[in-house]
Amino acid sequence: MAPVPHLTPRPAAAAKGPVESGRPGDGLPGFRRSLGEFATGVTVITAAVDGVPYGMTSNSFASVSLDPPLVLWSIRRESTSFAAFSACTHFAVNVLAHDQMDLSQRFARSGPDKFVDLAYTEGGGAAPLFDDVAARFECRRTEAFDGGDHLILMGEVETFCRYDRQPLLFAKGRYAVAVDHPDTRVVTEPAPKADARGIDNQPLAHLTARAYSVMASRLEKGRKTAGLGLSLMQARLLKAAHTYPGATLGDLLPELFLDFNASLDVLESVVDLGLVTVDADGKVHLTGEGEARILSIVEHARFSEEVLLQGIAREDLAATQRVLSRIIEQQF
Missing domain, CATH: 2.30.110.10 (Electron Transport, Fmn-binding Protein; Chain A)
Known part of the structure; x- marks a missing residue:
């Protein structure tokens, strides 16, 4: 991948105005993000x-x-x-x-x-x-x-x-699944009750994805409150670059859960923020500021997890960590 060109920061939009606007030739990443609003x-x-x-x-x-x-x-x-x-x-x-x-x-x-x-x-x-x-x-x-x-x-x-x-x-640059819109539910039809057995019988991969979704949503809200100034995907890319130093964007795709174009948008945004650089071989490197930012994100994530996971027995959390660690190790 060729080095990512520097992008001019976009001015903040008015509260009720568009987040981005302009002509496609003025900024392809913004145009591509706008196209991504079409699911x-x-x-x-x-x-x-x-x-x-x-x-x-x-x-x-x-x-x-x-x-x-x-x-x-x-x-x-x-x-x-x-x-x-x-x-x-x-x-x-x-x-x-x-x-x-x-x-x-x-x-x-x-x-x-x-x-x-x-x-x-x-x-x-x-x-x-x-x-x-x-x-x-x-x-x-x-x-x-x-x-x-x-x-x-x-x-x-x-x-x-x-x-x-x-x-x-x-x-919006990420994978999703379809759920019924709440406005389509028949008013006289009661909402189905949660079935604990249904949750227990789901494949581990599905439960892991659902649990991650819950945790990621809470962490993203916390990042905004704490003023860390990064989206979920930006933070995920920084963490991937920190875990796999010198990897290309293509190498990092499995960690991002995005296609190449959407991942490129995220990469361009963190390059613009001065958090990463891309060398002539397409390898992604964290800058000093990027290293400091990811350490802050990890510290905040650990604090947020303590709050989110309180009430769950320590032995259960330890067992979960062991299982997830073994699964991750199997990719090598």
Whole structure:
């Protein structure tokens, strides 16, 4: 990754005015963040050319027509998979389910080893098809259109399938899941009661994600109150850079739970704050101010955890720490 250019700080917006505004050419990160306000699903588009499978994460997928059944998506011209997708005759759209964030992150990275040790079957044109998705569309490519720095690919859906699974969503630069809006609940219908057995029976990964969400929300509120001046994602990037010194942004993606473009926005913001630098090899380094800031964040997090976790037996917390530490160690 090339060094991130310095960005001019944006003036604070009025309380009821826009957070950011302007022309796209004046500041692409702000324009990209504004586009991120439109929530989308997450797909992995796949194809095969000369017997070689290709795949990439995309949220540009959209339905065009029911009759004939047409869909489209777009690929960045600088993508390493551009030549393959621009030459393919068929492609498949794998609409990811809520628990397939790891699959999204795998195909958001560049590299030739995306399909290593990954189970899949072949659909039309030998395009890879994944199991446990929310939906899937096998398409014959029909047309391609110039889309500026992207190429827009249109395809006619030849077969489709849908499963009883919740989709994975992406909004505001982060992954999300769908929940019913409170205004859609029927007034005469009582809210369902929490089922302790349902919580106990959930997979550990789901419980860990839910617990993290609760803790992260409390910590972010605390950071704002304490005047630490960083968002959750900025703090997470600093902590990742502190844990893995000299890593590239691509290396840090698994720690950020964001796609590359959203992570780049976060990186640019902390570069602008003088907390990190990016060298000519794309390696991220904390500055002296960044080191001091992350130490303050860690100290604040520990204090906040003591308040948040009070009432939980110490032996239970110790057991939880041991389990989580063992899980983390298994990645190496």
